[in-house]
Amino acid sequence: MSEISYIAHPAGSGPSHEAGIVLVRCSNGHRFISGSYACPCCGGEAQAWHEEVATGPFTVLRSIKVMAPVAPWPPAPFVVAEIELAAGLTGLALISNVEEALPAGTRVAIGDVSNAYPLFETITETAE
Amino acid sequence: MSGTLLSREPIYVVGIGIDPYSFASDRPFPQLGLPAVREALKDASINWADVATAYVGTASLGMAAGRVMLQHLGSHGQSVVQVENASASGSAALRMATLDLTAGVSDTALVLGIDKFGKGHRAFDGEGAPRLSPVDGNPAIHFALMAETYLAERGEPVEALAAVAVKNHGNAALNPFAQFRKPRTLEQVLASPPVAGALTVQQCCPRGEGAAALILMTEKAVARHGIDRSRLVRVRATGATSELPTQADLDPAIELITRSTADILDVAGIAASDLDMVELHDAFSVEELLYTEAMGLCEPGAGARWLRNGHSQIGGSCAVNASGGLIGMGHPLGPTGVGQVAEITRQMRGEADGRQHPDTRLALAHMIGLGGVAFAHVLEKNIG
Numbered sequence: 201m202s203e204i205s206y207i208a209h210p211a212g213s214g215p216s217h218e219a220g221i222v223l224v225r226c227s228n229g230h231r232f233i234s235g236s237y238a239c240p241c242c243g244g245e246a247q248a249w250h251e252e253v254a255t256g257p258f259t260v261l262r263s264i265k266v267m268a269p270v271a272p273w274p275p276a277p278f279v280v281a282e283i284e285l286a287a288g289l290t291g292l293a294l295i296s297n298v299e300e301a302l303p304a305g306t307r308v309a310i311g312d313v314s315n316a317y318p319l320f321e322t323i324t325e326t327a328e
Numbered sequence: 329m330s331g332t333l334l335s336r337e338p339i340y341v342v343g344i345g346i347d348p349y350s351f352a353s354d355r356p357f358p359q360l361g362l363p364a365v366r367e368a369l370k371d372a373s374i375n376w377a378d379v380a381t382a383y384v385g386t387a388s389l390g391m392a393a394g395r396v397m398l399q400h401l402g403s404h405g406q407s408v409v410q411v412e413n414a415s416a417s418g419s420a421a422l423r424m425a426t427l428d429l430t431a432g433v434s435d436t437a438l439v440l441g442i443d444k445f446g447k448g449h450r451a452f453d454g455e456g457a458p459r460l461s462p463v464d465g466n467p468a469i470h471f472a473l474m475a476e477t478y479l480a481e482r483g484e485p486v487e488a489l490a491a492v493a494v495k496n497h498g499n500a501a502l503n504p505f506a507q508f509r510k511p512r513t514l515e516q517v518l519a520s521p522p523v524a525g526a527l528t529v530q531q532c533c534p535r536g537e538g539a540a541a542l543i544l545m546t547e548k549a550v551a552r553h554g555i556d557r558s559r560l561v562r563v564r565a566t567g568a569t570s571e572l573p574t575q576a577d578l579d580p581a582i583e584l585i586t587r588s589t590a591d592i593l594d595v596a597g598i599a600a601s602d603l604d605m606v607e608l609h610d611a612f613s614v615e616e617l618l619y620t621e622a623m624g625l626c627e628p629g630a631g632a633r634w635l636r637n638g639h640s641q642i643g644g645s646c647a648v649n650a651s652g653g654l655i656g657m658g659h660p661l662g663p664t665g666v667g668q669v670a671e672i673t674r675q676m677r678g679e680a681d682g683r684q685h686p687d688t689r690l691a692l693a694h695m696i697g698l699g700g701v702a703f704a705h706v707l708e709k710n711i712g
Contacts, residue, residue, distance in 0.1 A: 221460065230573075233460055241573040262476050264525035270468045280461065280469060291460035292469070301476075301525070317461050 220255035220310060221285055221318070231289045257309045257323055258283040261290060263302040283308060283320070293320045332595050333565055339429045340550055340710065341561040343372025343543030344670040349507040349658035351536050352445040357389055358397040360539040361442040364663075365401065368438070368541035374553055376401040379543070380434035385411045385421030385441040386662040394440070407434075415609065416697030417441065418540065419665030423566045423703055425544050435549040441666035442539040450698065467698070468532065471612035472525035474579060478614050479526065481629075486526045488632035490517040492613035493531045493655055495641060500652025502683035505667070507536050507658030531613035533654035540666035542673075560710035561673045564690075565596035571700030580700055585622040588702035589694065593624075596706040598690060600624035603646050605675060605691035607668035610653040616640075620648060623694070647685040650675060668693040669705060676709040 225231045226239035226249050239249075263281035270276070279295040281302050295302060296311055296319040311321035333339065345367025347360045369376060384394030394410040413420040418441025425437040463469050475489055482488075494514055500506035512530055520530040545553070550560065569588050571580045593600060600623055608623070610616040617631035625646055626634035634640060640648035651657045651671035654664060672691040674680045689709045696702050 262473055264469070264472045264476055266463070266469060266472070266524040267522040268468070268524065268529075270524060271463045271466055273462055280463060280473075282473060285460075292464045294461045294463070317459070 220253040221291070223252045223254055223286060223289065224249040225252055231286050233285070233289075233291060252286075254285045255310075257307045258285060258293070258320070260302045260304055260306040260308060262304055263295070263306070265299075265301045281306075281308065281320070293318075295320050295322070297321055333426070333430055333563060334595075334597065336430050337432075338547045339426050339563045340545050340547070340555075341542050341563065341669060341673045341707070342545045342550065342553075342555050342559070343368040343370075343374070343541075344673050345369075345371060345541040346505040346663075346667055346670055347539040348505045349536050349538035349660050349663065349667070351507065351534070353537065355537075357393060357442060357444050358400055360444070360537060361397045361440055361541075362400055364442070364539035364541040365398070365438060365440060368543050372543040372545075372553075372555065374436070374543065377404045378436055378553070379404075379406055379438045380436050381407040381409070381425065381428055382438040382440065383409050383411055383421035383425040383428075384662075385413070385417035385419070385439070385666065386443050387412055387414055387417045388443050388446070388661060393442070397442070398438075406438075413701055413703075414697035414699060415611070415659065415661055416665055416695040416701055416703045417443075417662040418667070419693070419695040419703035419705070420568070420697075420701075422542065422544075422563075422666060422669060422705060423568055425542075426563050426566045426705075429544055429546050432546075435546040437544040439542040439544060439666055440539065441541075441663035443660045443662035444537045445535050445660065467611060468524050468527070470581075471614055472523070472527045474581075474618065475526050475612070475614035478617060482632060484632045486518065487514060488617065488636075489526055489531055489613045490514050490528070491632070491635055492610065492616045493517045495635065496610060496616075496649050496653040496656040497530065498656075499642060499650050499683055500656025503652050503657055503671075505538075506652045506656055507534055507538070508652065508656050527612055527614070531655065533611040533659035536658045536660045538658065538660040538663045538667070540663040540670050542666055542669055557710060559677050561676050562708045562710055563705060564708040565592050565704075565706040567592035567595065567702075567704045569702050581696065582618060582622050584696065584700060584702050585619050585694070588704050589623040589692070592692070592704040592706055598706065602690050603692050604688045605647045605650060605672060605685055606694065607649055607651060607653070607671060607691070608694045609696045610649055610655050611659055613655065616648060616653070619694075623692070642683055642685045647675075647688075650680070650683055650685050665693065665695040665703060668695065669707065672707050676707065
């Protein structure tokens with residue numbers, strides 16, 4: 201599970217920055233990646249939301265290697281992983297510097313955030 | 329999600345027409361759509377002027393494609409409504425036409441699904457909501473991840489996924505309207521180029537183009553036109569819904585399939601075990617295994633075994649994707665859901681030469697579309 205801290209961060213500026221992945225939490229406690237207009241769970245509107253930052257490290261739930269050009273970017277092959285950002289919230293992360301799918305339980309951390317999308321890297325720490 | 333049709337004047341499919349699905353071509357879209365419409369009109373033994381309203385399902389043709397195309401049949405003042413709902417565009421058009429006729433607004437409707445490959449734009453990309461990665465929401469990746477989970481949880485080998493493609497390519501080889509017409513062996517499916525995770529190319533639907541058309545009529549219109557009642561297929565139920573938030577361990581797509589199927593079977597007054605045939609969204613092989621379980625066609629966790637035991641084969645207890653499905657027949661988007669119903673109609677009439685499933689009386693056509701929408705129709709062979 202990632203560490204979650206509250207920060208002041210301008211909404212709509214993207215899902216990541218150097219501190220971590222920006223999440224939003226509606227007044228009923230449902231968490232989503234920053235940018236949603238209303239809570240998909242309960243319909244709560246954005247003004248009721250509180251911003252949080254998930255700093256990681258994160259746990260890989262499942263992962264695959266993509267071999268065909270299924271999207272304009274990144275170029276195939278590449279590895280993606282569903283990671284747990286916070287309790288009950290997962291995201292599909294691009295994993296850099298690996299050639300094969302990652303086993304469930306692998307720990308990853310935020311790496312390069314200079315692009316439009318953050319890249320994640322494996323770390324040696326193991327999940328408890 | 330479903331309004332009942334059983335207590336209303338029956339709505340029937342009385343005509344079907346398909347322009348065979350194919351890879352992208354230089355044919356202008358009217359050259360795909362008009363042959364399908366003419367075939368459906370001929371099949372129903374009516375003229376274009378007899379049609380009161382037209383619903384055109386397309387995901388990629390652009391503004392006003394329906395009217396631009398249909399004017400080539402002659403202008404008689406019919407209402408023309410263009411419907412877009414991603415992969416479920418044709419199914420949505422069918423639902424709207426069915427509700428139009430049920431409401432008594434019209435008595436004869438054309439439902440047309442048509443698309444050319446490559447011109448569609450996904451609103452998803454312009455939503456303005458930042459995502460963790462550019463492939464978030466990519467169907468191939470989503471279902472490849474689901475395949476990994478499926479194999480791990482059920483203890484099944486990759487051959488379980490490939491078996492879906494073998495069955496559906498085999499069915500498509502017998503379907504003159506299918507995009508792929510070659511049977512494939514397990515070895516060929518597994519040896520085809522990898523796409524993502526355990527999914528290979530032959531386990532993924534092709535991109536392409538095509539058109540499929542239906543003529544719907546009310547009971548009164550059937551009587552007025554003297555339609556042969558032995559060829560009627562009744563739309564017993566229509567349903568539409570969209571995704572709900574789910575628990576972390578339940579994929580929204582599975583919840584959607586489970587709920588939309590349970591709802592429409594309830595409205596139709598039947599059980600999954602009553603179905604003789606199902607056409608479903610097998611854009612990726614794992615979907616068929618997951619959805620046959622979610623629909624209640626087999627026990628949870630038994631999808632791969634159910635297929636291995638032949639239950640979903642033509643001639644089995646419930647033929648699944650006898651047309652070849654999206655993997656074999658193709659998935660040109662707009663036509664796909666309409667083509668499902670054309671196949672079911674052909675099967676119920678006993679006109680599916682070479683791939684006839686015996687005694688097809690009740691069938692389900694089920695489609696999902698990007699964004700998380702589902703459309704379902706229960707069809708019934710007319711025995712009156």
